[in-house]
Amino acid sequence: MSNQANAIIPAMRLSELGEFGLINLIRTASARYENPERTPWREMLLGIGDDAAAWQSGNRIQLATTDTLVQSVHFDLSAITWEELGWKALAVNLSDIAAMGGIPKYALLSLALPTQVKVKDISELINSFMHMATEFGVAIVGGNVATAPNIVITVTIIGCSKGKTMLERSTASPGEQIAVTGYVGLSAAGLEMLKGKTISDPKARNILRQAHFRPMPRVKEGQILIQQGVRTAIDISDGLVADLDHICESSKVNAKINIEQVPVHPVVTAHFSNSQELALSGGEDYELLFTADKATVARAKQALSCPVTVIGDITKEKLPTRVLVVDNKGAIIPYKKGGWDHFKDAVSHVEFT
Amino acid sequence: MSNQANAIIPAMRLSELGEFGLINLIRTASARYENPERTPWREMLLGIGDDAAAWQSGNRIQLATTDTLVQSVHFDLSAITWEELGWKALAVNLSDIAAMGGIPKYALLSLALPTQVKVKDISELINSFMHMATEFGVAIVGGNVATAPNIVITVTIIGCSKGKTMLERSTASPGEQIAVTGYVGLSAAGLEMLKGKTISDPKARNILRQAHFRPMPRVKEGQILIQQGVRTAIDISDGLVADLDHICESSKVNAKINIEQVPVHPVVTAHFSNSQELALSGGEDYELLFTADKATVARAKQALSCPVTVIGDITKEKLPTRVLVVDNKGAIIPYKKGGWDHFKDAVSHVEFT
Numbered sequence: 001m002s003n004q005a006n007a008i009i010p011a012m013r014l015s016e017l018g019e020f021g022l023i024n025l026i027r028t029a030s031a032r033y034e035n036p037e038r039t040p041w042r043e044m045l046l047g048i049g050d051d052a053a054a055w056q057s058g059n060r061i062q063l064a065t066t067d068t069l070v071q072s073v074h075f076d077l078s079a080i081t082w083e084e085l086g087w088k089a090l091a092v093n094l095s096d097i098a099a100m101g102g103i104p105k106y107a108l109l110s111l112a113l114p115t116q117v118k119v120k121d122i123s124e125l126i127n128s129f130m131h132m133a134t135e136f137g138v139a140i141v142g143g144n145v146a147t148a149p150n151i152v153i154t155v156t157i158i159g160c161s162k163g164k165t166m167l168e169r170s171t172a173s174p175g176e177q178i179a180v181t182g183y184v185g186l187s188a189a190g191l192e193m194l195k196g197k198t199i200s201d202p203k204a205r206n207i208l209r210q211a212h213f214r215p216m217p218r219v220k221e222g223q224i225l226i227q228q229g230v231r232t233a234i235d236i237s238d239g240l241v242a243d244l245d246h247i248c249e250s251s252k253v254n255a256k257i258n259i260e261q262v263p264v265h266p267v268v269t270a271h272f273s274n275s276q277e278l279a280l281s282g283g284e285d286y287e288l289l290f291t292a293d294k295a296t297v298a299r300a301k302q303a304l305s306c307p308v309t310v311i312g313d314i315t316k317e318k319l320p321t322r323v324l325v326v327d328n329k330g331a332i333i334p335y336k337k338g339g340w341d342h343f344k345d346a347v348s349h350v351e352f353t
Numbered sequence: 354m355s356n357q358a359n360a361i362i363p364a365m366r367l368s369e370l371g372e373f374g375l376i377n378l379i380r381t382a383s384a385r386y387e388n389p390e391r392t393p394w395r396e397m398l399l400g401i402g403d404d405a406a407a408w409q410s411g412n413r414i415q416l417a418t419t420d421t422l423v424q425s426v427h428f429d430l431s432a433i434t435w436e437e438l439g440w441k442a443l444a445v446n447l448s449d450i451a452a453m454g455g456i457p458k459y460a461l462l463s464l465a466l467p468t469q470v471k472v473k474d475i476s477e478l479i480n481s482f483m484h485m486a487t488e489f490g491v492a493i494v495g496g497n498v499a500t501a502p503n504i505v506i507t508v509t510i511i512g513c514s515k516g517k518t519m520l521e522r523s524t525a526s527p528g529e530q531i532a533v534t535g536y537v538g539l540s541a542a543g544l545e546m547l548k549g550k551t552i553s554d555p556k557a558r559n560i561l562r563q564a565h566f567r568p569m570p571r572v573k574e575g576q577i578l579i580q581q582g583v584r585t586a587i588d589i590s591d592g593l594v595a596d597l598d599h600i601c602e603s604s605k606v607n608a609k610i611n612i613e614q615v616p617v618h619p620v621v622t623a624h625f626s627n628s629q630e631l632a633l634s635g636g637e638d639y640e641l642l643f644t645a646d647k648a649t650v651a652r653a654k655q656a657l658s659c660p661v662t663v664i665g666d667i668t669k670e671k672l673p674t675r676v677l678v679v680d681n682k683g684a685i686i687p688y689k690k691g692g693w694d695h696f697k698d699a700v701s702h703v704e705f706t
Contacts (some may be wrong), residue, residue: 010471010472013468014470014472014500017472019498022472023499025479026462029476030483033484038490040458040459040491040492044492046494048494052495053459053461057513064435064459066493066496067497070500105392106408106417108417108418108419109379110421111375113366116367117633118363118364118368119365119366119367119369119378123378126378126382130385133386134388138393139393139397139400141401141406143379144507146372147372147423149425150502150503152465154419154463154505154507156509158415158417158511205591278357323555347536
């Protein structure tokens with residue numbers, strides 16, 4: 001996949017290149033113009049390819065990330081409320097800062113909106129956005145408004161590192177444990193319910209809806225991971241296996257996880273026969289997936305107030321796939337990577353900061 | 354206009370509120386959550402309402418701005434090339450940093466694109482974007498790609514101030530001269546040509562097209578203005594009168610300009626009978642409009658290599674409108690503000706950083 005950008009056929013469409021191909025194209029073009037002797041490149045610590053960009057500014061590390069939600073692609077107004085949309089637009093960005101162990105500080109909000117949108121609705125979105133921003137100590141410093149045939153919400157967050165380090169994707173080492181905060185698969189299960197799967201228990205319905213529309217970014221947790229000495233993390237936006245694969249690709253390592261240790265929420269286990277698939281391949285959980293040596297993981301687990309589960313190891317073994325999923329008996333569990341497969345012909349978004 | 358946000362009628366649409374009403378709504382909501390004792394608010398120097406946001410970070414002033422181009426709203430693919438689109442998407446953002454007298458450093462590029470877009474086309478956009486970024490010393494550190502029914506390009510630029518000060522909108526004082534770099538109305542004239550007005554001279558055609566599709570942001574010029582002691586500036590995106598009005602509103606002053614001193618490009622004078630209107634109300638020139646005392650303007654004029662024209666004064670006089678346009682004999686010239694009037698029911702975009 002990583003060399004597709006070099007082979008541009010005149011009539012080729014984005015649907016054939018795929019979105020990771022497009023990111024690679026941007027990355028390749030960017031690299032061609034890089035000049036490590038000039039200021040911004042000299043100060044840059046992380047460019048395209050992590051959860052957020054990072055650069056040195058005086059004695060601080062600055063972070064920046066951006067993410068877009070497109071109507072009918074990422075959300076459906078017949079399902080999500082405006083209040084939830086405002087929350088989610090900010091949450092997915094905060095999660096990228098969380099994945100760096102950083103402190104979010106400033107947000108820019110860009111709204112492309114049809115003129116027939118009701119003022120009452122957009123007010124709900126804005127208030128919910130502001131409310132959440134304030135809870136996370138983020139100030140809205142600007143943005144852009146434009147008319148458009150379709151709603152497109154782009155949020156940019158600028159922050160800084162807590163200390164002199166940050167969490168990265170490329171620092172995983174063989175021998176480390178792989179751990180995850182909270183539960184995985186809950187958001188994808190929520191989406192299945194919203195798409196029509198009947199769940200009669202109102203409590204379960206509420207948990208599923210919240211997971212999908214009001215994810216809680218692990219900002220504090222990311223900072224605690226840094227303090228406890230963790231160096232490697234990603235937030236789960238594409239899916240557990242897909243995001244673990246991002247770490248493995250960046251770190252040039254392999255990973256083996258045990259399906260029976262993956263933390264699936266009881267609501268998912270109880271109501272979804274495909275709970276395993278949802279946990280492995282369902283995205284948008286916005287939990288933190290991290291790797292560290294055993295002692296560090298144990299320390300992190302103690303310091304965090306949310307559940308932390310060890311699900312496998314970064315390994316020196318040669319594996320048939322970069323990420324291998326096995327059961328307690330060592331039998332290989334097949335999986336869909338999640339995120340990736342359907343990018344080329346349908347709905348998707350991929351952030352490359 | 355500034356109190357519209359307080360009167361939300363349930364069925365009211367954005368088309369009735371208008372885009373400045375929407376910005377005001379965001380600004381009001383943001384102010385409600387402000388907490389000057391908490392970090393990001395304490396460090397903030399300029400929030401919503403200038404060309405870029407600004408905050409103190411250690412001993413530096415950081416700047417951030419974002420701007421969006423929407424297909425069929427801000428551009429028409431049957432007129433603009435992909436290469437020009439890449440240029441313009443970056444240029445309009447660089448211009449906001451120029452209006453602060455700042456140094457642009459990092460860019461985030463968010464592309465929402467239909468899957469049928471050709472890879473060849475998007476490559477041209479990306480290469481042109483990267484090429485221009487490098488010319489201006491800007492590194493692309495990340496962004497986002499997503500599928501969408503309609504092309505939406507959002508660019509965020511993060512930069513810093515050159516010294517300890519920046520150009521603002523709110524610092525104009527009575528007695529100061531009003532000056533402008535380059536020519537005004539050229540971009541709007543270019544748009545008229547692109548919409549069908551016949552211009553047979555190929556040289557003129559080229560100048561007009563370039564002005565509209567390849568504006569040259571005045572980044573160096575903004576920095577020179579700062580060095581020469583100028584404190585107040587804006588870039589001309591909405592139109593000369595509309596942007597001068599932004600300065601007047603922010604600075605709580607009035608302005609009087611002489612139509613006969615407004616620098617209209619000879620190509621516009623030669624080919625457009627409405628050249629005066631284009632100069633006053635046509636937007637997207639991306640020139641810098643600034644105010645300063647006479648001696649400072651004279652110094653700035655000498656230091657800049659582009660044309661600089663004094664067009665009027667910030668005045669203590671009570672005027673019938675915040676911006677008054679007169680001719681050499683003192684007769685009042687009526688004008689459309691530009692930008693504003695058609696925001697409420699049609700095409701527009703307004704950046705609020």
